[in-house]
Structures are given as C-alpha cells and as structure tokens.
Amino acid sequence: MNRPRTSVRAEAARALAPVLQGQASLNTTLPAALAALPSRDHGLLQALCYGTLRHGPRLQSVLEQLLKRPLPASEAPVHAALLLGIYQINEMRVPDHAAVTETVQAVRLLGRPRLTGMVNGVLRNFSRDSKTLLNRATQDPAGEHAHPRWLIESLQQDWPQEYTQILAANNQPGPMTLRINGRRTTREAWLTRAREAGIEATPAQSPDMAVKLASAMDVNALPGFTEGEVSVQDAAAQWAALLLVVEPGMRVLDACAAPGGKTGHLLERAPDGTEVLALDADAARLARVEDNLQRLGLPAQLTCGDLAQPQDWWDDRPFDRILLDAPCSGTGVIRRHPDIKYLRRASDIPALAARQAELLAAAWSLLAPGGQLLYATCSIFHAENREIIEAFLAEHSEASSLTLPETLGQACGPGRQILPGEQDMDGFFYALLRRSSA
Template structure:
C-alpha cells in the first residue's frame, strides 16, 4: 500500500521501475545486507539505517538488474545526497565502487551458505529444510522469484476455455493450470482493469493453490457454511461460485476494515453472504447457536508460503512468532469445532511452509479430540503429511499451502 501511494504520481514506466527495484531490494535484502556488512570497516550506527538501505538498493541494481556501473553508483549517490547526512555520499560512492571491483568475489561469498544464497533468514531456512527435506533447496529458490498472476474463473458462469479465448482476443496470453480446473495463469501480470470479465465477476485474482480451498471443502447446495477467517474474501467468493450461490454462507472476520474488502469482492462477483464482524474465539457475541454443515478455517499464520509475493515477511517475521501462532491456531481450531454439526466437515488451511503450523497443530489437536477424524483430500498435487497435504512453494508455480479436511463423528 505504501509503495502504491509513493508511485501513484509517477509515469507508468518510472512507477514500474521503482516497484521492481523496491521488491528486489527487499527480496534479496538478507544477502545484500551481508555484502554491505562485509565491506564496511566499522558497523553503521542505528541512526544510519537509511544509508544501509540505500547501499542495499545500489547493490540490487548492480547484482539483480545489471544497471550500467556508473549509473548505479551515480543514482544511489544522488539519493544519499538528498538525505543530507554527513559522509553519506562518500560512503555510498566508495562502497559501491568497491563492489564493482570485487563483484565476482562477493558473488562467490554469497553462495557459501543457504541463508545467503537464497537471501533467507537462517531460522526459516532450518524450518523449511525440516518441513521439506527432499526439496528444501527448490522451495528456497522459488522464494526468490516473482510470483505469477493467476486468475480464478467463475466456472458457474463461463467455462475456462471460453475465458482463455476471451483473454487472448484482448492480447493477454494465458495458460490453464495443470492441477487446478478453475485457474488460468497470465504470461505477464497486468492491472486488473485491463482484464476482460474482471469487473463483471467472471474472474478473480487468486493463486492456484489457494483455489483448492473452495474446491476441497466442496460446498453443496443448501448447506450452512462458515468462512471463519474470511477477509479479504477471495475464498468466500470461491465458495459461492462453487455452489452457484446456493449455500447459506456466513463470512466472519475480526477486522472490520478488512471486512469491507469482502463486501466489495462479493458485490463485484454478484453474490450475497451474511457478513459478521466478530472473533471466532468468542462465538457467544455473534453466533445464533445453529451449527454449520461445513467450516472453512483459513487460520492466521506466518504466511511463509506467500513469501515471494510479500518478501518483507523474511525481514519482519521471527522464529519466536511461530509458537504463539501455533497456539492461536489450535485455539481457533477448537473453537470452530464447537460450531460444526455432527457429520459435518472442517477444512483447516494455512499459507505456511512450516510443519509447526500445519500437521503438528492438526495432529496434536486430533489426538485430543475423540470425535474428529481426517478425511481424504481429492487433490492431485502436493505432498502427503501425517495429516493432510502440503503444497511446496514453487510446485507447478503455486504458492505454499497446507490443507487438512476433518470430519466430525455423527
């Protein structure tokens, strides 16, 4: 949001360049900062954090964009001059020129450890390696690439083939996703206003793996369904599309501002649901006492599975966050279970890559819940877990997700 605001008044090409440079700097920041620290004679002071960021940005131009050497140095020095910090311009010039001289040696040094090679904090490398022991390097490599723009087709109103043809007539090349029957992936990202059918609710922007949530819960006409952590409403809309609007859907979220996005999405799609601002952990404040036939529980998580879309997760998330998130996830799972009728089903979903938020949460909860059992998942992709299935980040160019379908004894 901040980046969009800052680039709103720029010409389109300049805005695109600023966004690309900002994303690359954040995506590779762990590696770029290590280069900076390795070349400094003494550490920068905390008040010079903006200089550190400028140096990382200049290195991103050199190592990630191939900007001409003199241009990368000149542009970064000009930015340093603008902050009016004594010595900043000289430091930027000296360090970036040294990086140009030692480019090959610096590049080699960054290959020595997985954390630097993939610009990922060491704690997260360890967690991904433990969760994906056979493909952890591929997952980390995928985390450094930009994500594709994938669309969800409302197949209740138009076929995927017809939508693909319409996109291509508009000059937008798109390919059907091999594992997700509602997904089309664009060859190049575009503004949603340029996508035919988007404003009319025929299409939504949603990663292919995320689209499995609506498909795996498999809403049936007439069912009473709860989308328990609904905002911003992508999965809410898909549940309605998958049932042609024939379900009694309650969309719940604790955040009133984000619930506004659910409302906007449903208005664009042309569907209706009961929108409730409330906390799943306190159902007495909003629940009418009637149990639900099915519940979609997309719990708050570390979001490490969408790290290529939000690379700042690498910088903002900490290892110490995970136990607290897992405790919250178990609490929400227990609370949601109380609202489910006997014979009903609950789909537990995260966009986390970490077993501590996925099968370990569900497995420990199942062990303590006699009337719960895992149900099979009709999902052609992903990896089997002790409970549920995980989609590795980058597999078939999808985000990282975890799904567990749970049934309540009748």
C-alpha cells in the same frame, strides 16, 4: 533549473527502511512511495522493492564486507539505498555507473548529503570487485540462499530433502494466476477473449478454473474483471473451494475470511441460495471482502468478530461446512511477500501454532454433527499444519480426517502439503475434518 524533490530510488529506500528493520510490511509502506511518484515509475519502484527484499540477506552479506562499520539505525534509509544500489548492479540490467549515480542522488534527496561520498565509494568498490564479494557472501547459508538463518534451519528441519528447492522457489517471483468464475463464463471462453485482447495466458495444471498469465498486468485491463468474470488468486488457494463441497441448503462459515478470495470462490461454486457467513476480526480487511463480493455480484453475511469469542456474534445455529483459513507465518508465500524474510522471527511460530489450535477448537464447536471443516494455511511448517491437526484428532474422538486428492501436493500427516513452486503454486496446507453424526 528545478531540482527533483524525489526519485524512484529515494522512495524505494524510504519504503524499504522500516521493512528491513522488521517494523512494517511492504504493503503498509509502499502506498506512500507510490503516491509520491508518477504512475510511469510505479513498475520500477515495485521491481526495486520486491527484488531488493527477495535478494536482501545476500545483498546484506555483501554490504557488510564493504562497510568499515555498520550504519546506525537512524540511517536506515541510506542502508536501504545501499542495498538497492547493490541489487541494481548485480541483478538488474542497470549499467553500473547509472546505478551508482542514481543511488548517490537518492541519498542526497533523502537529506543525507554528507553520506553521498561513502555511498559512492561503497558502490564503486562493489562494481569493481563484485565476483569476489558475492563469492564470499555465498560461503554463509544466509548469503547463499538469501534467507535469514533461522528460516533456513527451520525449513531444513521440516523438509530435509526439499529445503534447498523450497529456498530457491521462494526467490523466484510467483506468476500472476487468475480464477475464472464458472457462474459467468468458461475457462476456454475467457482464454479466447484474453488471446483476442493480446494477453498471453494458459490454463494452469490444476485446479479446473485456474489460468496463468505470462506476465503480470493491471487487473482492470483483464477482460471481464469489473464484471466479476475473473479474480486474482493463486492456484493453491483455489483448491479450498474444491475441497469443501457445499450441498444445497447448507450453512457455511468462512471463519477467517478477509480479504475474501476464498469466500468469493466458495460462493461461485456453491448452489444458489447457500447461506455463507464471512467472519473476520479485522474490520478494515472485512471491507475488502465486501468490495470483492460486490464485484462478483454474490451475497454473504459479513460479520466482524473474533472466532474465539462466538458468544459475541454467533446465533447458535451450527454450520454444515466451515473453512478455517488460519492466520499463519506465510512461509508458503514468501515468493509473493519477500518481506516475510524480515518480519518473521523464530519465536513467532510457537505463538502462531497456539493461536491456530485455539481457533480450530473454537471453529469446531460451531460445526454441526456430520459437518466438515477444512483447515488451511499458507505455511509450510509442520508446527502450524500437521502437528495442529494431529494434536486435535488425538483430543477429539468425534473428529476424523477425510482423504484429499493425491494430485494435491504430498501427504503430510492427516493433510496434504503443497510446497512453494510445485506446479508453479504457492505453498499451502489443507486438512479436511469430519464431525461424526452421533
């Protein structure tokens, strides 16, 4: 009989091990795991990886009670397999005995036959006593909220009223949200086609072109996807192109453009002939902007360059509109990227804030008098959002903040903050700045 060379659980453990050690994102480890498995297993692989990371700090707290001593770093894949096992027993509808057997088999496939007895024992002990172990795990904030302690404390500091709601929202997977291309169709017409194709979809509460799917699906099966009628984009991110209003003849800079979600939306809404320069420092990510724009059939000038070094790429012609979707902690999108719980450290936040302030100053120097700059992040920390804008306004008398719609999240200093889960959106911050004409 042919022995299987790998399994979904073994591949999930391989993909998770570097993520749990804070060394790689799931986006970088998942492709190898997907490639090792037949496509029928891809859904389960993703459910296991995302679910285990989402509940990870709680599962870890349970595991620590079950292990006599922590596993060494060299056994990271076995550690990941144990968390996967606990996750399946606790959160998935996998019968306990199957979760144990499959995990033991995965550990064997990972080349660790001598640890199968320990894994078997740990998972059986969990299955026998799960209620007590989970109760004990939730005595600690990290176990209770399934977030690292520093993140809980920072959120509590910035959002003392809302932080438990934020933590709960981060632990719920976000919906698959689409943006309908108003150049090609209407939201109603697309919804009718989706219904006819048996896809359950509803208009999102806001903004105007957002559609929520009842369940995630392959983009290629979406009506009109290859023709650019529809794109995948969270509703919060769709606000950018509504807030930065482009008029005929304007020159627009999308200053941190890749992978191009907002570039495409800006172009969908902008008058014909609008000149858009999509800049990004990362060449590989910029290639994705090209793919996205090709699918949408919309043109932009793509430039690989550092926003903070405009002398390397700028032609000295100021921009009338600038979108600065700054690199950030991603703390507003943890529900979509639960690996952020493992990849971010408290010390990242001041470093990111310094970078954001530098990029804002660089972008501002490219803005024409009377022009507007939209600052955006998918962070929910004040240090990356309102404090950046407040400090900038204090230093730049030629800058003022413009009022944003009251329906958009809540006022937060000179901008507005959407918290994760609000109207089923990702967490996002926006501030719109105007440069005086003089």
